[in-house]
Amino acid sequence: MSDPLTFLWPSVDTPEPRFTAGQIASWPADAVRQLDGLGILRRTDNAVHVVCPGCSEGHVEEVVPQTGPDGHTRFFIPCPESLRVEVPETLLLQWTVDFDALAVALAKALALRGHPKTIVPGRLWRLGKTPWQGANREVLFARGLGWPDGLTVTCHVGPNGRPIILVADQTPPDAVWAGRPPATIVLAQVAALGENGIEIDAVDVAARVNEADQRVATVMGLPVTGAEQKLAIRQQLKAEVRTHLEDDVLVASYKECGSYRKAADALTQQLGRKITKDKIGRAVLRAGGPDEVVQTADSPSVQRSVASQRRDGQKIICKSS
Numbered sequence: 001m002s003d004p005l006t007f008l009w010p011s012v013d014t015p016e017p018r019f020t021a022g023q024i025a026s027w028p029a030d031a032v033r034q035l036d037g038l039g040i041l042r043r044t045d046n047a048v049h050v051v052c053p054g055c056s057e058g059h060v061e062e063v064v065p066q067t068g069p070d071g072h073t074r075f076f077i078p079c080p081e082s083l084r085v086e087v088p089e090t091l092l093l094q095w096t097v098d099f100d101a102l103a104v105a106l107a108k109a110l111a112l113r114g115h116p117k118t119i120v121p122g123r124l125w126r127l128g129k130t131p132w133q134g135a136n137r138e139v140l141f142a143r144g145l146g147w148p149d150g151l152t153v154t155c156h157v158g159p160n161g162r163p164i165i166l167v168a169d170q171t172p173p174d175a176v177w178a179g180r181p182p183a184t185i186v187l188a189q190v191a192a193l194g195e196n197g198i199e200i201d202a203v204d205v206a207a208r209v210n211e212a213d214q215r216v217a218t219v220m221g222l223p224v225t226g227a228e229q230k231l232a233i234r235q236q237l238k239a240e241v242r243t244h245l246e247d248d249v250l251v252a253s254y255k256e257c258g259s260y261r262k263a264a265d266a267l268t269q270q271l272g273r274k275i276t277k278d279k280i281g282r283a284v285l286r287a288g289g290p291d292e293v294v295q296t297a298d299s300p301s302v303q304r305s306v307a308s309q310r311r312d313g314q315k316i317i318c319k320s321s
């Protein structure tokens, strides 16, 4: 059986989700029972338009209720074939999503601290707090962030990008956020319905939050805060050192061997990965060109870096041929 929540997510970001009796009947019975049990699925007003059940034309008509002298209401639609068709009330029943109940189920699934609270009715809920690298982060559930009035919702989230936002199945564009976009988690990718309610893999969510934080930091060119900032700086330093080290090694091998091709062959063999002569050439150019390179004495750090990139720690050996 497919996860019952897969029936739910696509409707979360529609303004007034309605499931007809026909749709509900096509879902697995277990799905309906579970969602109903959690209070997430609930009955709402009857449909005012239906597909004609009296002919094969498939025409949609407005339902006309008629209350008899006994107080009993019956429902009819016009039909080109039968003139008038009575529609059983069971065909008019509709269900919707109780988003407050969904918010409660999500907070429970993530074992958050505190109680869910509505911030913007029907649109934004503060679910609680989750510990995050020595501090707390607020977790919110939002819907309709991509609607024309999305900014009236996102303005309640704050500009620092700290909260974690849960959305149904669509990541809103960065433009909906007035400040730094918060980490957005797509529920359709992490949530499933278990016997005891919605289940969310917290480790998976943490990994996705990390990824989202880093993406935003890259897009915004902004440092992350605290420990994350230090980590980001360390990673950037490492990358720079790696590039620098690589250039030093390429240039040193050229000096040793005297030609791009020989240097490339020697390094390829000794580093155990393919180094092209063009790569050597570009590094030499970055270092000021062949003349400049040959005249510059090797520094002790270059000698060390050459050795450190080799598996056996030995000096580069050029073949004479």
Ligand SMILES: [Zn+2]
Pocket: 052, 053, 054, 055, 056, 057, 058, 059, 078, 079, 080, 081, 082, 085
């Ligand atoms: Zn008809």
